Amino acid sequence: SAVISQKPSRDICQRGTSLTIQCQVDSQVTMMFWYRQQPGQSLTLIATANQGSEATYESGFVIDKFPISRPNLTFSTLTVSNMSPEDSSIYLCSVTGGGSQETQYFGPGTRLLVL
Amino acid sequence: DQQVKQNSPSLSVQEGRISILNCDYTNSMFDYFLWYKKYPAEGPTFLISISSIKDKNEDGRFTVFLNKSAKHLSLHIVPSQPGDSAVYFCAASPGTGANNLFFGTGTRLTVIP
Numbered sequence: 181s182a183v184i185s186q187k188p189s190r191d192i193c194q195r196g197t198s199l200t201i202q203c204q205v206d207s208q209v210t211m212m213f214w215y216r217q218q219p220g221q222s223l224t225l226i227a228t229a230n231q232g233s234e235a236t237y238e239s240g241f242v243i244d245k246f247p248i249s250r251p252n253l254t255f256s257t258l259t260v261s262n263m264s265p266e267d268s269s270i271y272l273c274s275v276t277g278g279g280s281q282e283t284q285y286f287g288p289g290t291r292l293l294v295l
Numbered sequence: 296d297q298q299v300k301q302n303s304p305s306l307s308v309q310e311g312r313i314s315i316l317n318c319d320y321t322n323s324m325f326d327y328f329l330w331y332k333k334y335p336a337e338g339p340t341f342l343i344s345i346s347s348i349k350d351k352n353e354d355g356r357f358t359v360f361l362n363k364s365a366k367h368l369s370l371h372i373v374p375s376q377p378g379d380s381a382v383y384f385c386a387a388s389p390g391t392g393a394n395n396l397f398f399g400t401g402t403r404l405t406v407i408p
Contacts (some may be wrong), residue, residue: 184338189336211394220400221400222297222299222384222398222399222400222401223339223384223396223398224398225396228394272338272339274338276392276393276394282327282344282391282392282393283329283341283344283393284341284393284396285341286331286338286339286340287338288336288337288338289336289337289338291336
């Protein structure tokens with residue numbers, strides 16, 4: 181299994197500002213994923229981040245709003261830009277692994293509140 | 296359009312009894328299904344998975360059943376323990392791996408001592 185850490189664990193931000201969330205994995209992985217979980221909702225995939233290439237964004241998410249960096253095989257960042265209260269969510273990063281029972285391993289999440 | 300649905304937002308069960316969590320899906324291309332457990336302030340943790348070539352997979356107290364014709368899967372926890380109290384998410388993938396997961400909205404399980 182993979183051990184994933186995220187920083188910050190939580191933050192309160194003012195509208196119009198930006199926040200960068202860091203995700204660190206204890207092993208090298210090819211694909212990293214960024215999710216958003218809005219209150220009472222399911223986990224929604226924002227984008228897939230591969231090292232050395234542009235992130236692939238899901239429908240409804242754009243690079244200008246959620247720029248992603250993936251400088252190496254153990255680290256990625258997600259920036260939430262020009263925040264509004266609607267961006268208040270839990271943001272999670274994950275990686276795949278697990279061999280025969282393949283799964284995604286998740287970080288603890290970053291709880292964001294935008295005022 | 297929610298392709299994976301968990302219609303029960305919450306479930307309460309007595310300790311020692313069976314917990315049954317249900318999940319329905321609409322996409323017939325889903326081939327691989329997973330259950331996750333999530334405690335507050337933590338990320339989801341993997342519990343158990345099943346591929347579409349099976350109808351049952353068991354791991355200790357956890358068993359997942361898949362009914363492909365009904366597009367329905369369930370997670371059975373026997374016996375239920377207070378530490379099982381958490382939110383349980385069902386997820387599905389159109390491939391054989393876990394690179395493209397669609398999640399349900401979760402069911403909050405409370406196991407009463």
